[in-house]
Each structure stands twice: as structure tokens, then as C-alpha cells.
Amino acid sequence: MSDKLKQIINKQTQQQDSVVEQLDDVVQLVGFIIGEEEYAIPILSIQEIIKPFSWTRVPQVPAYVLGVFNLRGSVIPLIDLRVKFGLTPKKQNEDTRFIVMRDGDDVAGFVIDRLTMAIRIKKENIGAAPDTVNSDDTIIEGVGKQSDRIITILKVNKLLKRDF
Amino acid sequence: MDEFQEILQDFLVEAFELVEKLDEDLVELESTPEDLELLNGIFRVAHTVKGASSFLNFDILTHLTHHMEDVLNRARHGELKITPDVMDVILESVDLMKALLEKIRDTSSDDGIDVSACVARLDKITGGDGEVQAPVTSVPVEEVIHEEVVEEASDEEEIDYDSMSPEEVEAEIERLLQERQEEDRKKREAKIAAGEKVPTMPDEPSEDEVVATPKETPIATPAVHVENKVNQEKAKASAPARKTPASVEQTIRVDVKRLDHLMNLIGELVLAKNRLIKINDDVEERYEGEEFLEELNQVVSIVSLVTTDLQIAVMKTRMLPVGKVFNKFPRMIRDLSRELNKKIDLVISGEDTELDKSIVEEIGDPLVHIIRNSCDHGIETPEERTAKGKPELGTITLKAYNEGNQIVIQIDDDGKGLDAQMLKNKSLEKGLITEKEADQMSEKEAFTLIFKPGFSTAAAVTNVSGRGVGMDVVKTNIEKLNGIIDIDSEVGKGTSMKLKIPLTLAIIQALLVGVQEEHYAIPLASVLETVRISKDEIYTVEGKSVMRLRDDVLSLVHIGDIFEVERILDANDFAYVVVLGLGTSKLGLIVDTLVGQEEIVIKSLGDYLKGIEGIAGATIRGDGGVTLIVDVVALMNMAREVKASALIDTESGTSVSKEKTKASDYVVMIVDDSKTDRMIMRKALEPLGVTLVEASDGQEALNTLKAGDYNFDAMLIDIEMPRMDGYSLASEIKKYNRYKNLPLIAVTSRTSKSDRMRGVESGMVEYITKPYSADYLSSVVQRNVNFKSEFL
Numbered sequence: 001m002s003d004k005l006k007q008i009i010n011k012q013t014q015q016q017d018s019v020v021e022q023l024d025d026v027v028q029l030v031g032f033i034i035g036e037e038e039y040a041i042p043i044l045s046i047q048e049i050i051k052p053f054s055w056t057r058v059p060q061v062p063a064y065v066l067g068v069f070n071l072r073g074s075v076i077p078l079i080d081l082r083v084k085f086g087l088t089p090k091k092q093n094e095d096t097r098f099i100v101m102r103d104g105d106d107v108a109g110f111v112i113d114r115l116t117m118a119i120r121i122k123k124e125n126i127g128a129a130p131d132t133v134n135s136d137d138t139i140i141e142g143v144g145k146q147s148d149r150i151i152t153i154l155k156v157n158k159l160l161k162r163d164f
Numbered sequence: 165m166d167e168f169q170e171i172l173q174d175f176l177v178e179a180f181e182l183v184e185k186l187d188e189d190l191v192e193l194e195s196t197p198e199d200l201e202l203l204n205g206i207f208r209v210a211h212t213v214k215g216a217s218s219f220l221n222f223d224i225l226t227h228l229t230h231h232m233e234d235v236l237n238r239a240r241h242g243e244l245k246i247t248p249d250v251m252d253v254i255l256e257s258v259d260l261m262k263a264l265l266e267k268i269r270d271t272s273s274d275d276g277i278d279v280s281a282c283v284a285r286l287d288k289i290t291g292g293d294g295e296v297q298a299p300v301t302s303v304p305v306e307e308v309i310h311e312e313v314v315e316e317a318s319d320e321e322e323i324d325y326d327s328m329s330p331e332e333v334e335a336e337i338e339r340l341l342q343e344r345q346e347e348d349r350k351k352r353e354a355k356i357a358a359g360e361k362v363p364t365m366p367d368e369p370s371e372d373e374v375v376a377t378p379k380e381t382p383i384a385t386p387a388v389h390v391e392n393k394v395n396q397e398k399a400k401a402s403a404p405a406r407k408t409p410a411s412v413e414q415t416i417r418v419d420v421k422r423l424d425h426l427m428n429l430i431g432e433l434v435l436a437k438n439r440l441i442k443i444n445d446d447v448e449e450r451y452e453g454e455e456f457l458e459e460l461n462q463v464v465s466i467v468s469l470v471t472t473d474l475q476i477a478v479m480k481t482r483m484l485p486v487g488k489v490f491n492k493f494p495r496m497i498r499d500l501s502r503e504l505n506k507k508i509d510l511v512i513s514g515e516d517t518e519l520d521k522s523i524v525e526e527i528g529d530p531l532v533h534i535i536r537n538s539c540d541h542g543i544e545t546p547e548e549r550t551a552k553g554k555p556e557l558g559t560i561t562l563k564a565y566n567e568g569n570q571i572v573i574q575i576d577d578d579g580k581g582l583d584a585q586m587l588k589n590k591s592l593e594k595g596l597i598t599e600k601e602a603d604q605m606s607e608k609e610a611f612t613l614i615f616k617p618g619f620s621t622a623a624a625v626t627n628v629s630g631r632g633v634g635m636d637v638v639k640t641n642i643e644k645l646n647g648i649i650d651i652d653s654e655v656g657k658g659t660s661m662k663l664k665i666p667l668t669l670a671i672i673q674a675l676l677v678g679v680q681e682e683h684y685a686i687p688l689a690s691v692l693e694t695v696r697i698s699k700d701e702i703y704t705v706e707g708k709s710v711m712r713l714r715d716d717v718l719s720l721v722h723i724g725d726i727f728e729v730e731r732i733l734d735a736n737d738f739a740y741v742v743v744l745g746l747g748t749s750k751l752g753l754i755v756d757t758l759v760g761q762e763e764i765v766i767k768s769l770g771d772y773l774k775g776i777e778g779i780a781g782a783t784i785r786g787d788g789g790v791t792l793i794v795d796v797v798a799l800m801n802m803a804r805e806v807k808a809s810a811l812i813d814t815e816s817g818t819s820v821s822k823e824k825t826k827a828s829d830y831v832v833m834i835v836d837d838s839k840t841d842r843m844i845m846r847k848a849l850e851p852l853g854v855t856l857v858e859a860s861d862g863q864e865a866l867n868t869l870k871a872g873d874y875n876f877d878a879m880l881i882d883i884e885m886p887r888m889d890g891y892s893l894a895s896e897i898k899k900y901n902r903y904k905n906l907p908l909i910a911v912t913s914r915t916s917k918s919d920r921m922r923g924v925e926s927g928m929v930e931y932i933t934k935p936y937s938a939d940y941l942s943s944v945v946q947r948n949v950n951f952k953s954e955f956l
Contacts, residue, residue, distance in 0.1 A: 056790040057682065058769070059727040060776050068769060068782055070790050073432040075767045075782040091873070108772055162772050 025123055029144065031116035031151055032099065035087045038151050040119055040144060045156040047100040047107065049115065052092050062164050063089075069109060071100060079159075080111045106160040119144070119151065126153065168220075169272075175216050176269050177417065182209045183262055184491055190255060191494040197239075197246040207236040213261065222274040225264045231286040232257050238290055248502070253285045255495070420521065423481055430475050431765055431784065437471045439788070440464055484524045486564045486573070487515030492528075493535060493562060500539045507546050507557045508539055514564035519571055523665060526645055527573070530638040534575050534661055535560065537635065542579030542659055552656065554578065570647075570689070573663040582653035584610035594618060609748045611651040615639040643797050646672065646687055648746065664689075672766060674783070674793065676759035677742060679723045680731060683791045685764055685783055686753070690796040692745040694758060698738055711741065711752060718743065720752040721803040723794075726778055731901065744796055751800050766793060778802050827853030827955035831874045832945060834858045835865040835893065836882040836911070841934075845880055845911065848938035849945060853955065862888025866896055869903070876906060877949040880941075881928070883912040883919070894926035907948040911936070 029040035030049075055069035055078045064084035068075050078098065083089050095114040100107060121144045129140040139158040144151040186209050193202050214229035235254065238244040260282050264274050444464045448457055490512050501508040519527070543549075543558035550556055561576040584607040591597045591613045597605075613619060617636040642649055647665035666672055666689060674685035675694070695713065702709050702720060709720040720741065724731065741752040764783035769776065780795035824830060832854050836842045842858050849856060857874055859865035862885055869876065879897075883890035890910060897903045910923045913934040923931050930944055945951070 054789060056782070056792065058773060058776060058779065058792065059729075060778075061773065065773070068773065068790050068792075070784050070788055073428055073784065075769060075784065075790055077770060077772045091871075106771055108770075160772065 026120050027123060027126065027144075029119040029121060029151070029153065030099075031119050032097070032112040033114040033116060034081050034085060034112055038116060038149065040151045040153050041099075041101065041156050041159075042153075043118060045101050045103060047102040050098045050100065050109075052096050052098055052111070065164075066111065069098075071109070074107070076100065076107055076109050078109045078111065082111070082113065101156050101160060103157045103160045106157075108160050110159065119146070121146065121151075172220060172268075172272065175220060176265065179213050179216065179265050182212060183258065183265065184488075185209070186258055187255075187495040188491045190251065190258065191498050193246060194248065194251050194498070200240070203236065203240045207233065207240055210236055217274075222264070222268060224274045224277065224279055225261070225268070228257060228260060228264065228279045228283060231283045231290075232261070234290050235286050244289065250289055252502075253282070253289060255499075257282050257286060418481075420482075423478070426478050427482070430471075430478050433471050434475060434765075437468050441468060442787075479520075480518075482521050483518040484521050485515060486517050486519050486524060486527075486571070487512075488524055489528045489531060490515045490562060490564075493531070496532070496535065497539065497560065500536065504539060505545065506539065506543050508543055509557050509559045511559060511561045512563070513561075517564040517566060517571055519665070523645055526641060527663075527665065530641045530663070531562075531573070531575070533635065533638045535562070538575060538577040538579065538659065542577040542581075544580055548580075567664070570664045570666055573665065574660065575663075576658060576660045578658040581655040581657050581659055582611050582614070582651070583655050587611065587613045591616065591619065608651070611653055612748055614651075615649070643746070646689055648689070672764060674762055674764045675742065676762055676791065677723065677740070677753075677755035678757035678759050679727070679755050680729050682727075682729055683759060683785075684723065684727070684755075685762070685791050685793045686742060686744070687780075687793070687796060688761060690744050690746055692743045692750070694743065695741045696738055697741055709754075713743065713752070716750075718750060718752045719803070720754055722754040726799060726802050744800065746796060746800060749800060751803055753799070764791075764793070824952060824955075827951075828855050830854040830877050830949050830951065832856055832949070833865060833868065833874075833876050833879045835860075835862065835879060835885070835890070837861055837885040838882070841882065841911075844938075845941065848941045852942060852946070852951065854945075854949075854951075861885045862890065862893035862896075865893055869897065878907045878909060878945055880909050880911050880945070883910060883914055883923070890928075891922055891926040894923075894928055898927040909944060909948060911941075 028043040030043050030046055031038055031040040033039075050071075053069065055067045057067040058065065058077075064080050066078045066080050069078050070076075080089060090113065092111070097112055097115055098109040099112055100109045125145045126142045127145065128142055129138055130143070139155050141153040141155045144153050186206060189202055189206050189209075193199060193206065196202065210229050210232045214226055214233055217225040217229065232254065235244065235250070239246055239250075244250070260277065260279055264277055264279075267277060268274050441464060444460060447460065451457060493512070494510055497508055497510040500506075538560050543560070544552070544554075546556040549558065559578050561574070564571060564573045566572075584605075587610045588597070588602045588605060592599060592602055596613065596616050596619060614635050615638070619635070639649060642663055642665070645665050647663055650662040650664065651659065652662075653659040666687075673688040675688050675691050676683055676685050678684075697711060701711050703711065705717075709722075710717050711720055712718070718741075723729070739754050739756065740758050741754055742758075744751045744753055762785075764785075766781045766783060768774070768781055769779065778795055778798045780793045780798075782790050782792050785791050830852075832849060834842050834845050834849075834856060835858075836845070837860050839860075842860075846856055846858075854877075855874070857868060857876070859868050862881075864887075865879070865881070866888070868874075881890040881893060885893075888896070890912070894908050894910075897906065897908065907930070908928045909930040909932060910928040911932045911934065912919070915933050920931050929948065932941060932944060
């Protein structure tokens with residue numbers, strides 16, 4: 001490769017880096033409600049959000065794994081976050097949604113009570129998870145402070161990891 | 165460097181393919197040393213690899229192949245006779261070549277493997293001066309050269325003609341081309357003369373494309389002729405390496421991932437098609453007799469036809485001939501027979517039989533084990549054979565053929581066969597079975613003892629087989645592919661093993677069964693039969709359910725006990741038993757209903773849910789729902805631990821009867837398709853103050869009931885309704901334990917006695933005929949829900 005070309009490419013990558021840096025200041029999240037709490041996950045880890053439909057029970061799994069469902073030809077596990085977070089199961093209603101999250105090759109659908117909104121939050125407004133839960137296997141990424149409320153940001157890769 | 169990598173990849177793929185074929189050819193050559201065409205083919209492989217590797221600067225590989233080429237060249241000219249000893253050296257060099265290629269694949273460099281010993285031996289054969297020169301490998305230099313070489317070499321191919329100047333090469337190519345064109349022309353003329361149509365050849369074929377482009381297959385044969393001529397004319401200076409394929413295959417290489425993706429897309433298309441068919445049916449019902457229906461029908465059937473064809477076509481792209489695995493066996497047998505001092509002949513047939521790629525990949529190792537076993541334990545030494553009056557040459561037959569939806573790979577040998585008694589004694593000795601078991605064992609069951617872990621029959625452990633591993637691994641591997649192994653043997657005559665394997669892993673025939681409201685798919689390959697039994701045919705022995713099946717006792721297990729199915733539905737008096745068979749073990753699986761046989765596409769449950777015991781995967785059904793596939797092997801293991809509870813525990817309906825504190829605590833469902841009728845009933849019951857829920861047909865009523873939003877105290881049901889009529893609704897409801905005591909009241913204009921009878925049969929408690937007075941309806945409802953008078 002000629003030196004000139006290298007220089008150009010280097011320049012370009014530098015420019016890209018700076019763009020990314022600017023974007024990095026703001027995190028885009030999608031907020032949702034489970035029980036009384038508002039949680040959020042990064043928008044980029046969401047494959048899609050769909051209305052609930054039927055699923056098939058799978059034996060020998062914890063109660064929070066409802067089963068599997070068919071997402072356009074792929075068989076995907078369905079996890080009830082209410083049950084996973086220790087709340088009592090609730091009948092699905094009009095507001096219930098399945099959020100299909102993806103991390104690399106891992107995909108799963110999560111049942112949530114209600115969606116709130118897409119949230120843009122500055123990185124500096126995200127605090128670390130409270131000390132009490134600050135261990136390696138917490139599923140809390142951090143706590144986002146908004147003007148009127150705080151939002152628990154979840155780790156998608158932890159949610160998608162099998163823990164049974 | 166990317167360009168280099170790309171070329172390297174191509175080279176490796178090509179080289180591995182060539183080497184694979186080489187093995188087979190060499191063994192064949194040993195038996196027919198005079199076959200010049202075969203020799204030429206082998207020579208060309210060595211030559212191609214040499215050319216390409218020198219081009220890519222793999223000095224060691226070039227060095228080795230150069231010497232191989234020398235030997236083969238001499239043989240080709242009749243200056244050297246191919247003896248087994250010569251063949252040993254050649255095969256050794258092929259192995260080295262493979263090792264080098266693998267090294268290159270893994271590390272992109274070929275140093276670290278010493279070839280000098282082998283080269284020396286090769287030289288000795290050629291009768292050369294014995295001067296063995298290990299190539300000087302200088303890695304750092306190599307790195308630098310790569311790029312340059314690529315640039316230079318891409319337009320001139322002088323590397324192969326090291327002794328010629330570029331002009332001479334040009335001239336040579338020109339001459340060869342002309343020569344071939346001449347030949348082609350003659351052939352064409354001859355054909356035209358014979359009255360055949362001949363595809364016209366492009367006027368000026370570019371030198372690189374002529375041989376390699378698939379669309380010009382008609383000239384492939386002449387091309388080979390020229391090639392041979394080239395080789396003969398100038399054996400030392402050779403034709404360009406990249407132009408040497410013996411025949412032009414009309415194939416392209418495609419990444420398997422792309423095929424998988426295509427397969428997934430088609431799976432989605434099939435689902436969409438199924439829905440389309442369903443919608444078409446609905447539309448047909450609704451707009452009966454309309455003209456556009458005809459057209460819609462046609463479109464739907466064309467779409468479904470094409471989709472099915474497409475599915476089959478894509479599936480076929482994944483199929484590979486099983487010969488790909490068989491190829492390596494002639495060489496293996498040759499080596500083994502020399503090592504064991506036995507005379508063994510391998511007869512292969514049916515190598516064109518096709519199997520899914522993933523199976524072809526999996527089946528190699530088990531076959532190696534089986535064939536090794538046959539050589540080592542099966543075939544006797546020539547002396548023993550002569551003593552027994554058998555021909556000295558032992559024969560192992562390897563054949564593949566289709567049998568229904570399965571492919572059968574059969575391995576026969578004419579060796580000493582399996583001695584059932586000896587196998588039993590051996591297993592007893594090793595504590596693999598008890599004496600009682602041994603006594604009860606049939607001959608066939610005794611043969612399967614060789615698949616037990618820790619079993620080895622060879623008196624002496626050789627390095628070929630007999631370490632006691634292998635055959636049990638074979639069994640697990642075959643079972644993993646949903647296949648089964650069948651052994652037959654006769655002492656002194658030989659052994660025959662049949663591996664029965666499904667055609668593809670992705671699509672299997674399955675038996676769909678229902679338990680309560682769930683469905684499961686059981687691979688049909690492991691289903692022996694299904695029987696309908698009544699409950700009193702089930703006996704309990706030592707805490708396990710069993711039944712008599714003809715002369716045998718079959719142990720039973722309820723699928724609901726294995727998969728923790730909640731018992732919502734009332735148990736029937738009858739059940740179905742699916743008799744599962746794996747090898748010699750059998751198990752009866754009790755299910756509630758048999759749904760039918762279906763071709764299903766296996767999907768993995770993904771990382772999150774993998775490894776669930778008893779579940780092999782999932783499939784997507786025509787209605788878009790997911791059905792789990794039963795893992796029969798695991799299920800049989802699980803069945804041993806499950807306690808018998810089959811069919812017996814029908815708990816009395818646990819209907820939630822909460823204390824009623826006000827009139828609106830009573831909930832009554834009104835099911836009628838007519839809005840007016842619903843209104844009349846509503847008006848009659850509203851004064852009571854009870855909560856009323858409406859449904860416009862049976863299906864809707866059932867769904868509302870199942871949703872569990874209300875605890876109904878009674879249902880008023882019209883008989884004639886679309887989708888599901890009142891009788892069917894009543895009998896559906898009565899299937900559920902928890903609704904057993906729910907009063908169902910028929911409200912209908914049907915007055916005949918037989919209608920009333922039917923109502924009672926389907927579980928209705930009251931029968932009100934229209935028209936009725938509001939007071940009468942109200943009093944009937946009050947009576948049935950035990951309405952407390954204080955609420956009035």
C-alpha cells in the first residue's frame with residue numbers, strides 16, 4: 001500500500017473516531033416498566049419489540065423461562081422478567097410487550113409489563129450500580145438519573161446468559 | 165496481504181481436494197500398475213501442488229512434491245515399476261504433503277516439518293545421486309517476497325517454466341492452443357459430419373479461461389488429451405499449474421452458512437405458504453361461489469407447489485455423495501493389511517448415495533472404527549483362512565444404499581464372525597452384565613455387547629484397535645445422528661453391520677403426539693408401533709407401570725411425568741402407547757392422543773436452552789406454533805427414574821369457589837350467536853345483579869373460559885352457532901378437570917327429544933327451550949349457581 005493511501009486512511013479513521021466519541025457522550029436507551037420500577041436497556045441491543053403471542057412451554061427450566069416462541073422461523077426462548085425479578089406473574093394485557101434482545105448470537109424474548117419511551121441520556125448522568133449489588137454477577141449496568149426519576153439500566157449480556 | 169490470503173485459500177481448498185483423490189488413486193494404482201491414465205492423473209496432482217506451492221513460496225512443499233514428481237514421472241515412462249515398497253514411500257510422501265498442507269492452513273507457513281528423510285528415499289527410488297538437499301527456509305525473507313510474487317506472477321506464469329524465457333512460454337502456449345483448436349475443429353467436423361449439433365466455440369479463447377470455465381464443458385475431453393500430450397512431450401518443463409484439472413466440474417463453491425441462511429428463509433416461506441393456504445380456505449368459505457376464488461385458488465396452489473419444490477431443491481444443495489467418506493478407506497485398508505500381515509480386499513459400492521453434509525462429516529469416524537475392527541478382529545490371518553478352507557484374501561464390503569427415508573451403510577466381512585457365548589463370557593468377566601442377564605440374552609442382544617463401554621474382545625491389544633474404546637463411541641455417534649446400528653453375525657462366516665441413518669439431519673419424519681394441551685414430536689425412526697389401551701391394561705410392578713404387549717412385558721412411562729405436564733384435562737379411559745425402540749431396548753410411552761405423522765424441520769433451541777434433558781430440539785408447525793422434539797435416547801434414560809403415576813391421579817376438580825359476598829360476585833357467561841338473543845337473556849338476568857359475560861360462538865366462549873379472567877358460575881349456551889356449536893362446546897368444557905362441576909344450561913329452540921338427549925350426553929344440566937319467560941330463565945340460573953336469597 002502506498003504511503004499516501006495509508007495517510008488518507010489514517011485520517012479517515014481518526015475522523016470516524018472523533019464522530020464516535022461525540023456520539024459516545026449520549027446513550028440511547030429504551031425504557032420499560034416491570035412491576036413498579038422503570039428499567040432501560042441500550043437501544044442497539046434490541047432486535048425488535050413485538051406484541052405478545054403464543055409460546056410453547058419447555059420442561060425442566062426455572063419458572064421465569066416461559067418457553068420458546070417462533071420469531072419468523074427461529075425458535076427463541078421467552079423469559080418473563082417479572083418472575084425473574086421475583087414478582088408474582090401477571091396476566092398479559094394490552095400493554096404487555098415482548099422485547100427481543102440480541103447480544104452477538106444470543107437472542108431471547110423478554111416479557112415486560114409496559115414500554116415507556118426511548119431515552120437519550122448523557123453518559124455523565126449514569127451512575128454506577130449501588131454498592132450493595134456491585135458484584136460481578138449483577139445484571140445492573142448502572143443507574144440513569146433523569147430530571148424527574150431514576151432508571152435502572154440493565155446489562156443485556158447478563159440477561160441473555162443462562163443461569164440455571 | 166489480503167490478495168495473497170485469497171490465493172492461499174484457493175490453493176488450500178484445491179490442494180486438499182486433490183490429495184483426497186490421490187489416496188484413492190494410489191491404492192488403485194498398486195493393483196493396476198500399468199494404468200497409464202491413472203499414473204498421469206497422480207502425476208498431475210503432484211505437479212499441480214508443486215507448481216502452486218512454488219508460486220506461493222512454500223519451499224519445503226515444493227521440494228517434496230518436486231521429488232515425488234520425479235518418481236512418478238519415471239513410473240509414467242515405464243522406467244520404474246511400482247512395487248509395494250515403492251508405493252510405501254510414495255504414500256509416505258503423500259502423508260507428508262498432507263501434513264505440510266495442514267501446517268500451511270493453520271500457520272500460513274510450511275516450515276517445521278522435516279521432509280529430508282522422505283526425499284532421500286524418493287531419490288533412492290529414482291536412482292538419483294542421493295544428494296538430499298533440505299531446502300533453505302528463511303522465514304523473514306519469505307514474508308517480504310509474498311507480496312511481490314503475487315503482483316508479478318499474476319500476469320506472467322514464468323515460475324513454472326523456470327528454464328524458459330517469457331517469449332518462449334508465450335510461443336509454447338500459442339502452439340498448444342493452436343494444436344488443441346485444430347483438434348477441436350477436427351472433432352467438430354467429425355461430429356457435424358455425423359449429423360450432430362455442436363456448440364460453437366468462442367473464436368479467440370483467452371488462455372486462462374479455456375480450460376477452467378464450466379460452460380465450455382464440451383471441450384473438456386480434448387483439453388485433457390492435449391494435457392497428456394504436453395506432459396509426454398515435455399515432461400521436465402511442464403504446463404502451467406493452474407491449468408491442470410483432469411476434468412472440468414460444473415460446480416461452484418458456496419459457503420455452508422449461505423446455504424443455511426437460504427434454508428432458514430425457505431422455512432419462513434413455507435410458514436407463510438401454510439398461512440396463505442389457511443386464509444384461502446377461510447375466504448373460500450366466506451365468499452362461496454365468487455368468481456375471483458378460482459383465480460385465488462390457482463395462485464395459492466402454484467405458490468405452494470413452487471415453495472415445496474424450492475424446499476426440496478435447497479435441501480439437495482446440502483447433499484454430498486457418501487463416497488467422500490468412502491474415499492479414504494482403500495488407503496486405510498491397504499495400510500492395515502500390510503501392518504497386520506493379512507490379505508484384505510475392500511469392495512465399495514453405492515458411493516454415489518447422497519447424504520446431508522453434516523451427516524457425511526459425522527459418519528467418517530464411526531466408519532473408521534468399524535472397518536478397523538473388521539480388519540483387526542474380523543478377518544483372520546491368511547494361514548488361519550487357508551486352514552479353514554477360505555480363500556486367503558479376506559473381503560470387506562462397504563456399501564451404501566437408500567431404504568425409504570433412510571440411508572443404510574452396510575459393512576460386511578467374511579472373517580471369523582462374532583461368538584455370542586464368547587461375548588457373554590467376556591462381559592461377565594469384566595462385570596459388564598450379570599449372570600442372570602447373560603442367561604436371558606438372545607444371540608442378537610449378545611452381539612450388541614461389543615458396544616458396551618469397556619469391552620474389548622481382542623486377546624492382544626494391537627495398535628490398530630482393541631483398546632476398549634471405539635465401538636461404544638461408534639454407537640453414541642450414530643445415535644446422535646438419529647441412526648441405529650444393526651449387527652448380524654455367524655461364527656466362521658463373517659459379520660455384517662448396518663448403520664441406518666436418516667437422509668438429513670435437518671428434516672425428519674416425526675410422530676406428533678398430544679398430552680393434555682401440549683404437543684410433542686417423536687422421531688419416527690425410533691417408533692416401532694402404537695397401540696390403544698384401556699386403563700385397566702396397565703399393571704404396576706415394583707412401582708413401575710407395565711403392560712403386556714403380545715408375549716412381552718413392556719415398561720411404560722407417561723410423557724406427562726417426564727415433561728412435567730400440568731394435568732388440566734380430565735383423563736380419558738383410553739390412552740395410546742407409543743412403543744419406542746432403540747437397538748434392543750424398548751419402552752412404552754403413554755400419550756393422550758396421536759396427532760399424526762409429519763415431516764418436520766429441526767431447529768435448535770439455541771444456547772440459552774440447550775441441553776434440556778429429553779428434548780432434542782424444536783420445530784415450527786404449519787400454524788406457526790413451536791413443537792418440541794423428543795430425544796428418545798435421553799427419554800429412555802429418564803424413564804428409569806420416573807415413578808409411576810400414570811393415568812391414576814385424577815384429582816377432583818379444584819374449582820375455586822370463593823365465598824360470595826354480593827350479587828355481582830356471581831359470573832354467568834351467555835353464549836349465543838344472535839345479538840338479540842343475548843340481549844333477551846341479559847335483560848332477564850340483569851335484575852339479579854349478577855355479572856354477565858357474552859360470547860358469540862363456542863370457540864370464543866372456550867377462549868374466554870380458558871383465559872381465566874373470570875370464575876364462571878354457570879354458562880347459558882345456544883346450540884346452533886358457527887365455528888363451534890353448543891354440544892361440542894359442552895363436551896370440550898367437560899374435558900377440563902376444573903370445569904367439571906360448572907353448570908351448563910342449554911338455551912335453544914330445538915325441542916325434539918333426541919336434541920335433549922344429546923344435550924345431556926354432552927354434559928348440559930338444564931335444557932331451556934325458546935321462547936321462555938324471563939322469570940323462568942332467572943329462576944333456573946338462580947337454582948344452578950346456588951344464588952343466595954339475601955342478595956335479591
